[in-house]
Amino acid sequence: MEPGSSVGAVRSKRVLLGDQVRPAVIVIKDGTIHQILSDSDFPGGEVLDVGDSVVMPGIVDCHVHVNEPGRVSWEGFWTATRAAAAGGVTTIVDMPLNSIPPTTTVGNFHEKQLEATGKCFVDTAFWGGVIPGNQLELRPMIQAGVAGFKCFLIHSGVEEFPHVTEQDLHAAMAQLQGTGSVLLFHAEVDVQQTTQENGDPRQYSTFLQSRPDIMEMEAIRTITALCLQYQVRCHIVHLSSAKPLELIREARQAGAPLTVETTHHYLSLCAEDIPAGATQFKCCPPIRGSVNQEQLWSALKAGQIDMVVSDHSPCTPDLKKLDNGDFTEAWGGISSLQFGLPLFWSSASKRGFQLSDVARLLSQQTARLGSLDNRKGSLAPGYDADLVVWDPEKEFEIKEASIHHKNKLTPYLGLTLRGVVCATIVRGQLVYREGSFCPEPLGKHLLQNDTHTVTHL
Template sequence: MDLVFHAARAVTPDGERSCSVGVSEGRITAVEDYGALSGDRVIELREDEVLLPGLVDTHVHVNDPGRSDWEGFDTATRAAAAGGVTTLVDMPLNCLPPTVDVASLDVKRRAAEGRIAIDVGFWGGAVPGNRGELRPLHDAGVYGFKCFLLHSGVDEFAPLDEAGLEAAMRELAEFDGLLIVHAEDADTIDGAPAAHGRAYTDFLGSRPSSAENTAIARVLDLARRTGTRVHILHLATGDAVPLLAQARADGVRVTAETCPHYLSFVAEEIRDGATEFKCCPPIREAGNREELWRALGDGVIDCVVTDHSPCTPDLKRFDTGDFGDAWGGIAGLQVGLAAVWTGARSRGFTLDDVVRWMAQGPAEQVGLPRKGRIAVGCDADFAVFAPDDAFVVDRTRLQHRNPVSAYHDRALAGVVRASWLRGREIDLDPAAEPFGEFLTREDAAAPVRSGQR
């Protein structure tokens, strides 16, 4: 074998165990008892380290091309690798042009070529007027289609109205495409007080949980009628959990995600003017946070992904602290694993649970059978994780392009000491040559080489 890991602790689909993992030509070829394998190169994990499968983050805004000063493929993928993420799927908006047709997908791939430190796939967008582009994008390899039910924050990615949502879902049902939905109801938010000023409570009141509930109920009703596969993005309210549980019991093909910031922060602790915490849907109260943790434990929420949505510092309006004017989005790609592990272990969850939520679950949700598991036949993607080590987040030391982080000064448990992609350790030096590959839906078992179409 090319490479063997000896790990006293490793998280596999059968649970945590002591084992040796063999790698040949970038694939896992054996998982045996500890010490049973030998190879050309042997990595002996330290006593305090656990071998995890590389995480899969299916909700990342790279913002490249067009807004690469907000992030970019080089910095985003290095930040991901620093946080144990070895596969990401990039969102179709905040880049210019948005990924709403095959031509714009080609533009994005050209922008990413030779600049990705990890494996990268792409979402397409469902917007007014592009129904005819959905099947060609699907055939070009996107993993599904994102839509908004209210203003997205950028004018070039318009929301779907009721008729447009149903039309898109019926089109996707024709080829079993996946619709992923930013589920907040525009009318509900239009009827709420406008976001303004420095008080976080006022911002929270401008995005009530009823907006999520109404939108999710609408999506689930249409999914029942059309048979379309749907996925609820960044669930922030525990109130919607019974809706999701009932829909799934009724046979609706629905999955849902939440994010580390909804599991970490609470509205009661966000100080006035702290616009680094602004995101949409918003971070809600402490009781709501615990409902999300319970839904994860019960399996109603399928996965945890970051919704990494960075921007330049000026867009956060730190000069005024006005939540109405500030950009809504939290940059958490590098610290997501530590944030979730910190909260999980304090509630009695294990690393098995975290791997299910952040590696295996997201991989299964988008259809990446070779990702997110330490199992024979899977890509040799790993995170070497020290769960009992700790650190305090310093925004200036993160790999993200801009030093803006809601996690700044927060003490977190768990340190990623190395990440491996297809049997090669990822070098985080900006001067190092990246070797990530493009992934496409139709050949999830055989990733596209960076630069190929």
């Protein structure tokens, strides 16, 4: 069966259904899962038989910077969504920055959708943004279909997306009350005690000391108070430090509707291993030490961290300043959209995580964050037939030639990982198989005002 074909049924000896892995046939009708049958109950007909490859809900990556329009030399919908498909990701949610214009007004949102049309190989939803003074745009953006909103409590790295003050947040959260929408926070603030970057700029430790844990701690103190006050759903993106976990736990116990994610790089990489001048490892908040990393894994296992995402944030190679290896000047962001599933599984499988944990942390919870969980992130009748077919035992090496992101620079180059994606199915259509893509993009735009009849502009 060639990419681009419609799939009527998928058979495997290893289908993940709830917490169990068992033989089954998934019958697909009109792009949705019609029935899940045992082999003996399947009446026959054309079926994609994948042997003993694992069939799971497609990955939902709810933290992706696509950068189109405006910074297409960094990434774009065509390249980002092909990389997603190659990685078993069937839905992405695009961040409101680093595109120009950012998704901070209804007009800008329409411009973004126009740019994305006809370029998406997987389904795509969109976050809006909260910046100073745009609070009256928020409800109209909800009406227009954004999945929720993102804001920064510290400089975002780009001028078009200024960070908010506490005053701005009161204005925004008053608008979001009662809407059911969600506000995502880049949780770092400038603190007086911040160490100045006065060491050797080629040493990773110099950069790490300039973004201490207290920056996340103090930001999360502000967020939890606001979340409790307004009872608006709040979400902390890319938690890198384990120190604020206690604050988060206390706020949730007190009734804060608060969720938190971490990323593949905080779980896979640690500060001690970053060589001098290797600016492809720079991101904000920073990759911290190995003791902190194990605490993040423990929190994930204990359910204190709700989900794991890529925070795919690419740029052109020159912005990484590899020629001088200056961590203080380099753009902060890591490319990993294509490799989230094997990155996670390579580390998680060694720590006793099961396939059901992978589906929960990379598909189900991520879909729920953007209110997509009525169609995405689960294998059940009535859900979109979004499937990843993969081999959890097989190993592969990340080579530049196989990377589908626009810019190939990534800290994972040369790494050997467990878990090979064999095929990706989006709403019953085979979009990727064994290195080949469907001839044209078949992804749709997921608009929040009507996720049941998903519109494609």
